[in-house]
Amino acid sequence: MSYCLYCHKSYSEAWSWEAMIGFKQSPLLCQDCEGRLVRIMGEICRMCGRDFSIFPEQYRQGDCCFDCIRWEGNDAWTGVLQQNRSLYVYNDFMKEMIAKLKYRGDAEVVKAFYPVLSSEFKKISRDAILVPIPLSEERHYERGFNQAELLARGLKKHTSNLLKRKNNEEKQSKKSRNDRLQKKENPFEFVDEIKVMGKKFVLVDDVYTTGSTIRYAAKVLLEAGATEVSSITLAR
Known part of the structure; x- marks a missing residue:
């Protein structure tokens, strides 16, 4: 008998030889919760996923959505982001899960996504350094953790907190889509610029919305000498 990391109800795992001999990890969500998530599979935008x-x-x-065509058509942003890959559609249930993680402190639920996250990361870059998108000091203090760091931890790869967020940055979830796309001062700055030169990076975050947060972070890394920046997020 196992317990779902989201709803905490008990459920029986379907028996299989793969699970029995360790080829398949036991599910961490019950069938009902798993069934409400929508995996991003099949035909996707080659840039933002x-x-x-x-x-x-x-x-x-x-093979490109108009949002990415607009980003790439802007001289300031051409080639800044190599690609983004996201695991799930940001539907109502995923929104609830992320809210439970971020705002109600249920950090354990993130472990349910580790197997899928690891599989998707291998398709992007096996040798890149992971950089979680940072929270402001105030937001980190309120939550007690950074959800992007928790996601990155599940990849069991080298992770560097090379960026920090300027504390005067307004919370992104309170902004409209147009406000997010407006030109502004880059909200990120370096913790350690020396470790960037000539290396590949994958940014990690919970949700890709307009792509502005990811691209601002990528721009900082590229301007310091990174050769390539991609990203992976839980939802799109």
Whole structure:
């Protein structure tokens, strides 16, 4: 008998030879909770990882969505982000899970995503250094943890907290889409610039919305000499 990391109800695991001999990890969510998550699979935007199966045809061009075409069409942002890959669609249930993690302090729930996260990371770059998107000192103090660091921990790869967030930055979730896309001062700065030169990085965060947070962080790394920056997020 196991207990779901989200709803905490007990459930029986389906027996299989793979689980029995260790080829398959035991599920950490019950079947009901797992069934409410929507994995991003199949045809996606080659840059941001948007799921084209739930995206209107008129908002894409070939294998790229119009959002990414606009980013790449801006001289200041061309080539800043190599690619983003996200695990799940940001539906109502995923929104609830992330809220439980971030705002109600249930940090254990993040472990349910470690197997899928590790599998997706291998498709991006096995030799890159992980950089969690930082919280402001105030936000970190309020929560007691950084959800991006918890996600990165599940990859069991070298992680560096090379960036810090300027404390005058307004909370992103309180901004409209247009406000997020407005040109502004970069909200990130370095903790240690020396460790960046000539290396590849993968940024880790919980949600990719407009892509502005990821790109601002990537820009700081590239300007310091990083050769390539990609990102991986829990939801898109």
